[in-house]
Amino acid sequence: TQLLEQSPQFLSIQEGENLTVYCNSSSVFSSLQWYRQEPGEGPVLLVTVVTGGEVKKLKRLTFQFGDARKDSSLHITAAQPGDTGLYLCAGLIYNQGGKLIFGQGTELSVKP
Amino acid sequence: DAGVTQSPTHLIKTRGQQVTLRCSPKSGHDTVSWYQQALGQGPQFIFQYYEEEERQRGNFPDRFSGHQFPNYSSELNVNALLLGDSALYLCASRRGQGIDQPQHFGDGTRLSIL
Numbered sequence: 001t002q003l004l005e006q007s008p009q010f011l012s013i014q015e016g017e018n019l020t021v022y023c024n025s026s027s028v029f030s031s032l033q034w035y036r037q038e039p040g041e042g043p044v045l046l047v048t049v050v051t052g053g054e055v056k057k058l059k060r061l062t063f064q065f066g067d068a069r070k071d072s073s074l075h076i077t078a079a080q081p082g083d084t085g086l087y088l089c090a091g092l093i094y095n096q097g098g099k100l101i102f103g104q105g106t107e108l109s110v111k112p
Numbered sequence: 113d114a115g116v117t118q119s120p121t122h123l124i125k126t127r128g129q130q131v132t133l134r135c136s137p138k139s140g141h142d143t144v145s146w147y148q149q150a151l152g153q154g155p156q157f158i159f160q161y162y163e164e165e166e167r168q169r170g171n172f173p174d175r176f177s178g179h180q181f182p183n184y185s186s187e188l189n190v191n192a193l194l195l196g197d198s199a200l201y202l203c204a205s206r207r208g209q210g211i212d213q214p215q216h217f218g219d220g221t222r223l224s225i226l
Contacts, residue, residue, distance in 0.1 A: 031212070033214075035217075042116070042202050042218050043155070044217070099145070099160065100155070100157060100204075102156070
């Protein structure tokens with residue numbers, strides 16, 4: 001059972017465009033994390049959101065946690081080729097310790 | 113300060129064989145988790161070790177087993193390998209059992225089953 005539905009699965013855009021990636025679930029998460037993974041490497045943590053409605057910004061990346069803590073989004077403004085990679089959302093559920101539940105990932109390609 | 117290190121980086125096995133993958137956690141970390149990432153998918157939780165005991169387990173068969181040593185390093189063992197076990201196996205470590213502690217991932221072991 002996939003608890004975290006991530007969309008879109010693939011995204012190919014031109015440099016300078018904006019994009020949004022979504023993660024949705026019917027489960028409530030104690031926190032939600034966004035990772036970026038390059039080929040041949042492990043996921044690298046970008047941000048953790050904890051409070052419902054929380055918004056965090058990391059340069060051109062904006063992360064939002066839904067009010068009910070069931071969904072999250074990642075918005076990239078003016079995408080650059082260096083943003084190319086696999087973006088993963090992962091949630092932590094109450095009383096399940098440190099077990100991360102990942103979405104399927106969004107493969108982003110930004111063309112110059 | 114070394115991060116999470118995994119060995120080997122690549123491994124090729126045939127069906128029915130057994131394999132052992134190794135992980136050294138980031139300095140100061142004592143909790144180790146293992147994940148399986150199939151091609152084009154997000155990682156799936158296998159199990160987590162703390163104080164040399166398996167604390168949590170995901171939906172994986174008993175062919176998948178592990179161990180944690182007193183120095184906090186860990187091994188993942190897979191018996192009777194199947195073609196479907198081909199994947200990137202990731203190790204993640206964190207400090208303690210608090211879920212607010214960030215997890216750091218290694219670069220994984222790419223396992224190919226022929």
